[in-house]
Amino acid sequence: MPRTLSDEPLKDDFVVSENNIVSDFVDFYIDYNQVEDGGTLYVNPILNEERSSQGTKIEKVDYYWDGKLVLTKTTAPFIWDTQVVHKDTEPHSWTVSIKYRNAANRTNYYNHSFSNFTTIKDDECFTYFKLMSGRKDYELGETVKSIVKSFKGKKCSKKTSIKLYFDDELIGESSTFPYINEFKLTDKKIGKHIMKCAITQKEKDYSYTYYNEETVIITPSSNM
Template sequence: MKHKASNLKFHLVILLMTVITFTSCKDENIGDYILTGNIESLIPENSWKIKQTNTSDGKYILFTPDLNSNFEYWGLSLKKVEYYIDGSFYKTETSRPFELMINKENFSIGMHNIKVVLLIVSETCEDIILEKSTEFQIRSNETEYNISPGDFYIDYNRVIQGDYLVITPELLVESSSKGCKIDKVEYYWDEKLIATEKTMPFTLKYKVNDNIGTSHNIKVSIYYHDDKNDFLIYNWGFIGYKVYSDDDALMSWSIKSTRNNYKNNGLLSLVAKQIKGKKSKKQFIIEFYLDGHLIGHSSDFPYILDYKLSGLKVGSHIVTAKSTTQEGGATITYSTDKTIVITE
């Protein structure tokens, strides 16, 4: 049933006062409505934001309009985004993810302003123009300011009481500076130095007899050098590392690299692990997706996927891990996302 825009506004304002949002077409509490007319004033200010992503190499910034899920529920969609930098028109984007990627070398050192203008459309409402502005900063020596020359993956396991904690640092050569080499690695358990390793593979093996359920802090200090620096340190930590029991089971996943910038023809390395006590009946399945496309899956752990990136457009891409837990007749599935950026 269609109502006039004024009646719709009355109902939506009432709903805003009670749940700090508004609804569109179908809500069992207020009846069946179709949005019509100009509803721009009804869209909450906090319903969207400008997402800013810096690439780990310090060269690029990505700006993306981040709309919450209510826009889809309201029957609204994003059609066009215009970007203005320092008061001047810069670019228009008309396809997902509607993002702008800028090279910092094209801008002077200092503060800059970016304005993002959205064109929102609907089958029944008038087109809506939304805009927001934010600032970004360009620094000198941006690359040196942001990242460590060495890119390391810390391979560690979870433990059940009485197991050995095993940690091995892996130097990711392709994403590290030229000539990177590990000299020694120090391991700390609850702020106490428990081992110093000076030879490859620099692995720690430490028996954990602490009580079940207790949490601990791990620190790994990697001393290394490269062609430009004789002395470098990379510190990695895990706060709240838990000691599990034979009843526990857990699966986790990660991207090996600490960088978010990638190139076509490079490798995206993903890792999934599990800890499973002797008494646990749980079974795990992991599925990896890139921009919604399945790229790997396994029920055997640890699972390492080295996926070659190719044919991807410059900009951000979403890596999704879909984790499934099965126990008895119950199945639980959840997904988590991480963003990578293709720079060339």
């Protein structure tokens, strides 16, 4: 059976004015990898400026490993990389805590945690699909950017391929990774939709398919 992700992004941070209009918002995508024992884990918090209020800036990023502060960065690039060599003490957890100042000149924090982190074993393959956004709401006409990453142990001989769907519409497929898909939301209904990634692993005459899903909520265009 495939392993599953245990990362835990927090809810979007936004400011609501007196007339209940969202006046300030932020969007972070947390990029990271999976590693074998002895490999280098990297975590890269990316501010999606086009999906955040104008003027939003990162002021400080703190990284925690198993609950202990291990790195603080106050200037870009804000990437953390560390060698994972504690195979006998798995699982681990890591957290990235981002202090940022938004367009309303308010200081806020955004936290993202990954619990039950384990290294990839020699015969293991691991593939996952994610939106490249911490938010699930998209305006009609906006482009949804998503990514599929795949990682293999030294002795894994399985071949991986994926098919990506928006509702029931096939919008992409690949057998090379990382695979990035950009899908523009045109002629779609307002409301909830499902993006589904069918992940197939094949070895000799045996194949197995499992699915990752993400919810996309389409809102009316602000230009309408």
